[in-house]
Amino acid sequence: MRPALHAEWTKLRTVAGPLWLLLATVAATVAVSAVATSVVNCTASGCGSDTTKLSLTGVHLGQAPVAVLAVLIISGEYGSGMLRTTLTAVPRRVTVLAAKAVILTGVVAVGGAVAVLGSVLAGRLVLPEPGDRALSLADGPTLRAALGTVLYLILIGLLSLGFGTAVRDAATSMGVVLGLLYVFPIVSGTVSDPELQRLLGKFAPMSAGLAIQATTHLGSLPISPWAGLGVTAGWAAAALLTGGLLLRIRDA
């Protein structure tokens, strides 16, 4: 496993794409979060909304480059035919996928942490006096939201890696993953049935997973924060399992 990890890390660091995509994640997350917090109205009694959640809202956009990076890690190799070289170097296919998953987890953890810390910092700078006090990582729920957001980004990466492995074609995989992430909330916004809306919120990978960002009114959420992240983890596990299984049985 160690040589396979070393090889995947060397692959990732010797092309420019991954670094740019991680920087895009940081930039998009921080920028959108800063804009969102700058429009909130705060009074002396508070800001009247979940400022933690608001200051992390940029991951809605920031997750897209993570998904693209994760898909490209495998689909790029399918596209060029390089996957065959990879599999001749490491014939144990599950090891190949596992090595890719570990390296992806590592870089998304770093990129995600920078993005989240940047967003929290931006929130503290942008929000007026009473609102920014809530934004402290010493505060339990805020810390949970921040840490959970990094985990969420990792899970989105793993989900995308799984889809990319199963689907093979880069453009199709990206379409499927981004569709899965963004179409659910849009559909949820158009349905009038509150029961169905709640159900979508419970099982869609993005809305369920981002429940981890909520710090106020937890009782009214369709799903509790950690259970929500668990749903996203379930999606990622299912995608990776499917991808790994197909990778094993298919001719390369």
Place this chain on the structure above:
Amino acid sequence: MSAQGIVVAGLRKRYGATLALDGMSFTVRPGLVTGFVGPNGAGKSTTMRVVLGLDAVEEGTALIEGRRYRGLRHPLNHIGSLLDASALHPGRSGRDHLLWLAHSQGLAARRVDQVIEQVGLIPAARRKAGGYSLGMRQRLGIAAALLGDPPAVMLDEPFNGMDPEGIVWMRGFLRSLAAQGRAVLVSSHLMSEVQDTADHLVVVGRGKVIADAGVADLIAAASGNRVAVRTTAGTAAMRVLAQAGAAVAAVGRDTITVTGLSPDRIVGLLNECTVAFSEVSPHRPTLEEVYLELTREAVEFRTATPPEEVAR
């Protein structure tokens, strides 16, 4: 059977309705360059993918030094291969491509620089591989195949896209690999490419082996004791020799082949009847002819191109 080299035995594989491999069996022995030739679609690449554990088969085994590829811990130390020279990330330098491969086998960067030098890629090693010519990519692919200093090397159409200088280099290189005692398998759909390189030939068609013999043996078998006669008086010569009981055939503008008479007897007969000729020699078919003869049956798609296609 010895556990050396590459041993392919009874491979059978089906793609939908097409039988891609139909009992493919042969051995690649150490110290020899084995040419793996056959028309496109004969199953050469599929066989190589099976050897590398990339494609599964319904029946049969492919073993490298007696072991299955998928069971090898650091496979590049056992067999080096080049299937598709263009299968790389265009944004990664040639050196970095070799570097990740080296790391996958637990090899140090030093080894990367050695193989780069060995294939003469130093000037381009740090440039992006996307800008390489096909010939340079082939050299990079050969470098990758040599990373683990393997006792067996398998190359799929390595002459493709090479300039004449590159072809000469490749031939010498393959010879030197065999001279070092490695088992070398080189596929090609063009006979002339392997003619001067291979010691042994495995000729395939429709997923199975048609001929498996030394190059010299194949030529000898195909010559069939025929004698070639160069003459400008072809018709007269053919009449004289046919009357003497020989089977004659015109093969070129001034060449006829004769079966059933010795060269001495032919010279005597032609002199007797005062038929002019310039040369009488045992017929030496080129490998090209041998190959065409052997694969004639096996060609799946004959070239029946309509004229307008040719014009384009």
